[in-house]
Amino acid sequence: MADLTTDFLGITSPNPFWLASAPPTDKEYNVRRAFEAGWGGVVWKTLGEEGPPVVNVNGPRYGVVYGADRRVLGINNIELITDRPLETNLEEMARVKADYPDRALIASIMVPCDEASWKAILPRVAETGCDGIELNFGCPHGMSERGMGSAVGQVPEYIEMVTRWCKQYYDKPVIVKLTPNITDIRKPAAAAKNGGADAVSLINTINSITSVDLDNFAPEPTIDGKGSHGGYCGPAVKPIALSMVSEIARNPETHGLPISGIGGVTTWRDAAEFMALGCGNVQVCTAAMTYGFRIVEEMKRGLSQWMDEKGYRSTSEFIGKAVPNVTDWQYLNLNYVTKAKIDQDACIKCGRCYAACEDTSHQAIWMKEGRVFEVNDAECVACNLCIDVCPVEDCITMERMAAGSTDPRTGKTVSDDYANWTTHPNNPMAKAAE
Amino acid sequence: MTSPQTPGIQSGRLSQDQLARNFEDLHAPYDPHEAAVAADRCYFCHDAPCVTACPTEIDIPLFIRQIATGQPEAAAKTIFEQNILGGMCARVCPTETLCEEACVRETAEGKPVEIGRLQRYSTDALMARQGHPFDRAPETGKRVAVVGAGPAGLACAHRLAMKGHAVTIYEARPRPGGLNEYGIAAYKTVDGYAAREVDWLLGIGGITIEYRNALGVEVSLDGLRENFDAVFLGVGLAGVNLLEIEGGEKAGVEDAVRFISDLRQSDDLAALPVGRNVVVIGGGMTAVDAAVQSKLLGAETVTLAYRRSREEMPASGFEQDLAASKGVRLMFNVMPVAMHGNGAVREIELEYTELVDGKLQGTGETIRLPADQVFRAIGQTLAPVDGLDLEGRKVKVNGAGRTSVAGVWAGGDCTPGEDLTVVAVAEGRDAAEDIHATLMAQ
Numbered sequence: 015m016a017d018l019t020t021d022f023l024g025i026t027s028p029n030p031f032w033l034a035s036a037p038p039t040d041k042e043y044n045v046r047r048a049f050e051a052g053w054g055g056v057v058w059k060t061l062g063e064e065g066p067p068v069v070n071v072n073g074p075r076y077g078v079v080y081g082a083d084r085r086v087l088g089i090n091n092i093e094l095i096t097d098r099p100l101e102t103n104l105e106e107m108a109r110v111k112a113d114y115p116d117r118a119l120i121a122s123i124m125v126p127c128d129e130a131s132w133k134a135i136l137p138r139v140a141e142t143g144c145d146g147i148e149l150n151f152g153c154p155h156g157m158s159e160r161g162m163g164s165a166v167g168q169v170p171e172y173i174e175m176v177t178r179w180c181k182q183y184y185d186k187p188v189i190v191k192l193t194p195n196i197t198d199i200r201k202p203a204a205a206a207k208n209g210g211a212d213a214v215s216l217i218n219t220i221n222s223i224t225s226v227d228l229d230n231f232a233p234e235p236t237i238d239g240k241g242s243h244g245g246y247c248g249p250a251v252k253p254i255a256l257s258m259v260s261e262i263a264r265n266p267e268t269h270g271l272p273i274s275g276i277g278g279v280t281t282w283r284d285a286a287e288f289m290a291l292g293c294g295n296v297q298v299c300t301a302a303m304t305y306g307f308r309i310v311e312e313m314k315r316g317l318s319q320w321m322d323e324k325g326y327r328s329t330s331e332f333i334g335k336a337v338p339n340v341t342d343w344q345y346l347n348l349n350y351v352t353k354a355k356i357d358q359d360a361c362i363k364c365g366r367c368y369a370a371c372e373d374t375s376h377q378a379i380w381m382k383e384g385r386v387f388e389v390n391d392a393e394c395v396a397c398n399l400c401i402d403v404c405p406v407e408d409c410i411t412m413e414r415m416a417a418g419s420t421d422p423r424t425g426k427t428v429s430d431d432y433a434n435w436t437t438h439p440n441n442p443m444a445k446a447a448e
Numbered sequence: 449m450t451s452p453q454t455p456g457i458q459s460g461r462l463s464q465d466q467l468a469r470n471f472e473d474l475h476a477p478y479d480p481h482e483a484a485v486a487a488d489r490c491y492f493c494h495d496a497p498c499v500t501a502c503p504t505e506i507d508i509p510l511f512i513r514q515i516a517t518g519q520p521e522a523a524a525k526t527i528f529e530q531n532i533l534g535g536m537c538a539r540v541c542p543t544e545t546l547c548e549e550a551c552v553r554e555t556a557e558g559k560p561v562e563i564g565r566l567q568r569y570s571t572d573a574l575m576a577r578q579g580h581p582f583d584r585a586p587e588t589g590k591r592v593a594v595v596g597a598g599p600a601g602l603a604c605a606h607r608l609a610m611k612g613h614a615v616t617i618y619e620a621r622p623r624p625g626g627l628n629e630y631g632i633a634a635y636k637t638v639d640g641y642a643a644r645e646v647d648w649l650l651g652i653g654g655i656t657i658e659y660r661n662a663l664g665v666e667v668s669l670d671g672l673r674e675n676f677d678a679v680f681l682g683v684g685l686a687g688v689n690l691l692e693i694e695g696g697e698k699a700g701v702e703d704a705v706r707f708i709s710d711l712r713q714s715d716d717l718a719a720l721p722v723g724r725n726v727v728v729i730g731g732g733m734t735a736v737d738a739a740v741q742s743k744l745l746g747a748e749t750v751t752l753a754y755r756r757s758r759e760e761m762p763a764s765g766f767e768q769d770l771a772a773s774k775g776v777r778l779m780f781n782v783m784p785v786a787m788h789g790n791g792a793v794r795e796i797e798l799e800y801t802e803l804v805d806g807k808l809q810g811t812g813e814t815i816r817l818p819a820d821q822v823f824r825a826i827g828q829t830l831a832p833v834d835g836l837d838l839e840g841r842k843v844k845v846n847g848a849g850r851t852s853v854a855g856v857w858a859g860g861d862c863t864p865g866e867d868l869t870v871v872a873v874a875e876g877r878d879a880a881e882d883i884h885a886t887l888m889a890q
Contacts, residue, residue: 082488084481362552365494385497405491406556 016321018314020054020329022294023187023212023272025145027054027118030285030317030329031310034276034297035060035122035148035191038307040096042106045119049110051307052314055118057215057297060095060150061103063125063135068094068156074235077224077244086304088250090222092235092242094156095124100138107142119143120189124150124162127172129179136183146187149176149211151202152218154195154245164218167193170205177209189274192216192258194251199258200265207271214262215274215297217255219245248300252278256291260340263292280309282316289329290336344435351421351428352396352412354378354389360409361387367400367410375399392422452724452748456792457700457821459721461746467717470744474635474770478569480520487516490561493552498563501550503866503874504531508547508563515570524574525581527567532606532877533599535575535645536628537870538568539636542733544766546870575644580651585612587654590887593618593676595663598626599869600682600860602649603876604883608680609654611884616676617655620662626684627861628869630709633737635744669833673855678883681843681851681858682876685828685867691729695787704728704738704825711741723821726750727796729784730825731761736768738823739776750776751817755783755801755808785814787822796822830862839864849879857883 018029032055033039033048040059048056062068070093079088096103111119121139125131139147150157151167158165166172173190180188190206192199194217203214221243223233233241255277262268275293279285280301288296301309317329326332356367356379363385371379378393379400389400401410415421417430437444450460462470478486490512498508506527514523527534541547543564551560574581590613594601597619605615623629628642650657661667663683672679688703690696700723714720722745728735731754739752752771754761758780761768772778782798789795796819799810830842837844837852842864849857859875861867 083485362556363493363497364491364552365496366491369494381495385495 016318016326017328018054018318018321020295022118022274023146023189025055025118025120025187026116027295028052028116029054029310029314030289030295031055031313032057032118032120032274032295032297033302034299035120035150036299036303037091037093038299038302041098041103042110045106045110046113048302048307049114049117052310053117053307054295055120055145057120057122057148058103058107058144060122060124060153061100061135061139062095063131064100067097067099070094070097071237073237075244077222077235079224079248079250086248086300088222088224088246088248089300089303090219090224090235090244090246092155092244095122095150095153100135104138104142107144111143111145118145120146120148122148122150122191124153124157127161127166127176132176132179133183136180140184140186144186146189146212147180147184148189148191148215149180150191150218151176152191152193152216154193154219154221155243164193164195167191167202167218168196170201173202174205174209177206177211181210187212189213189215191218191276193218194254194258194277195221199261200268203262203265203268203271207268211271213272213274213294214268215276216262217251217258217277219247220251220254222246247278248304249278249280249284252280252284256287259288259293260291260337263334263337264340279313282313282320285313285317286320286332287336289333291340292334292337294329294333346434347432348435348438349429349431349433351415353391353394353415354396354398354400354410355413356387356389356400356410357408358386360406362406362409363387364405366403366405370399370403394423452746455724455820457721457723460718461722462718464718467745471634471638471717473638474633475565475568477572478565483515483520483566483569484518486562486566487512489553490516491552497550497552498547498561501546502530503546503868503871504534504537504877505874506530506534506567511570512561512563512566515566520570520573521577523570527571528574528581530877531870531873532603532649533628533645533869533873534567535571536599536637536642537873538564538571539641540628540632541868541870542764542766545764575648578648578651580648582610582652584610584653587614588612588887590614590677591616591675592678592680592883592887593672594680594682595667595672596620596626596682596684596860597624597646597657598682598684598860598872599628600684600862600872600876600879601626601680602646602682603873604680604682604857604859604880605655605876606649606652607877607880608883609652611880613654613677613884613887615655617657618661618663618667618672619657619659620665620686622659624657624659626682630712631705631734632712633708633741634712635741663833664831669835669853669856673853677855677887679856680849680876680879680883681833681856681862682860682872683831683833683858684861686831687829688824689827689829691784691824691826693784693786695789695793698787698789698793699791700789700793700820701787701822701824704730704734704823705828707738707823708734708741711745717745720745722747723819724748725818726821726823727817727819728752728823728825730754730823730827731756731763732825732827733763733767734828735823735825736763736771736776738825740771740774742821742823743774743776747821749818751779751819752776753779753782753784753796753798755781757781782815783808783810784822785810787819788816793819793822795819828861848882849875850882 020030035057081087153163157163190211225234275288276297415428492509511523511526548560554560594617624646625642726742726747728739743750786797787793849859857879860872
């Protein structure tokens, strides 16, 4: 069985599965249960400054988007940071860390954007013995209107400034949690690095309204007939998170900056994908909120099984392995020519490929007598839509054309030379090959 | 106390509680979540095979999608546009040989989308409101006579009424519905559904029904042609094939259709007599319905004797399995040759059969089974209608149900084609469209 022990910023944990700072990590009771269930680490629910704690709404704070059979695809929330006194949280954290020294315990913090506030809270957090801190620059609702959370995360200068204070007044690892509610994720990541951050974690939740109640014309979740945008998370946001992670991983300015991956991690496979794109570990929330803490067992066993099958002895052996394969469109090989091929034995004759291609693509599928569907290579641009909509796995495949053969669509001979847009004759910016 | 072992034909073999359980709804209706999950399995196929397989060509992928998006009543309207008896068809259609057999998930997994149950879910949802979903066009002043208030006649009448014509239905029996009311196993249409469905259908307006008016007795085709602008015949098959064998006239040898009808009209199943040892002769849906219901009424043994092989049996695999699951013994390749008994039947003698050069013949070997009640379910026949050309033993029709006599259309079991409710509905509906086009062109 592969060793899942992970070293992230010098913090070791028995596995790379951490619970993200969120409702599941709001108090000692939950966190102890999480550790008993086998989670490698916990980022405690975000702490605020000393004084009367924030209050939450007293109506629904979550909204949901369902797939088939009420499968949870995404949840949004309008919950704020912890609504319990700072002192209570700190005492609990100290007790838990003392009892679980082998697990990672990170304090998430959000205080006003002034040096004094950070200077005040950091020593108290340090006293708990926790392994590091995460700066919550991501929360998109409630706190942002008060100049915190994503209001900071959307201004790279603020990120850099606050990170610098933290590195000045705190001597353990500082992780900066980034908001995706921004145009270019590379900017706040670079700011964090410039401020001295040891790592970034992303993504925080995405501004969202899950649905509109059409009887009351109110957005969900609805509080007394009104709604406010919440933060979206869960499997639905994973593709956005993967892309943002990859941007940071391959940007020369931030390449090598440790990343803790967050955003819809539900299975071992999701985790492996985040890690392949450069994440040293992952943080999970929605999967636990949907299925309970026991879900981590599948993640651990699954990742271990996959590592055994692939021959990886530690997570460090595959972390970042997909990063070199993320590139810009202009560098994709235009001489890579494929055609869709339909396996007639596997085909169940639903005709979805035909409808999709005929109505919305390139009219490259024939519907023949007896509901036989065949690809017309002379029209097929290899868009992949037929495969995407086919209900049968591996029924339609993309087959690469051999070098030397003629593409019946273009009439050109297929070459196995690599050639991309930068040198393509149609590109006005093309540089002629010397 | 009477029990399944009590000899002879007796009532009250089972307790009221047991009878009530035995005749419960065959398929419990979906609850909304079950329906949502079932609906989600539909792939929304292009030019969907299920639609092609449906005689009424209901847009099945569309109505299932409407269920999936939370609008079962809108889904029902999609169904009723094509098939006004969509509620009954959802209960009695042999979906396993029609839409569900064609479903691509049957091909993929051997488990089709449960189209019949989804159809029932949505049609029940609409009918629960008791609102009729269609509006009647302004009166055209045309009058059409429909003979028979069965599926074909009702479908024809409804479509004609919707187009604004005034329809009078002449029905031989005291109640409407035809085989839906009199000829289908009770557990397929519980709680007086057939009668409720007709009430609801008549909500379109413009239709009156004259009961106890049989063609050739109280009314004549000539009289109807004289008094109406058009006539539609949906008279079904009123005759029953007889069993011309030695002892075939003995007491206890009865028609399955009569048994099924009596059972459907009974308001006290415990008062309904059934044999201790029942043998049903035949291999169609009527045979299965009679056999299963005999067993459910408390017969100790029930045997369904069919003269050909299992593969050739007209009743579907689903119906065969249903019968077997209720304890009916299915015998294949046997034909009745004699009934024995002193006055009343006591034994039936069956001869084994085989196919020789494509022709079915007896092997000479026979077997005797105890039988104090034998049901004939070997087919029904058309009661002759004067003046109409026949095709085989049914009323000949061209195009959309036009008979050889001008101004007279026909459809349903009395015309060629499969004897299914859904086929009858399609024929009645299409004849109505043709009648409408013809009348409006005059």
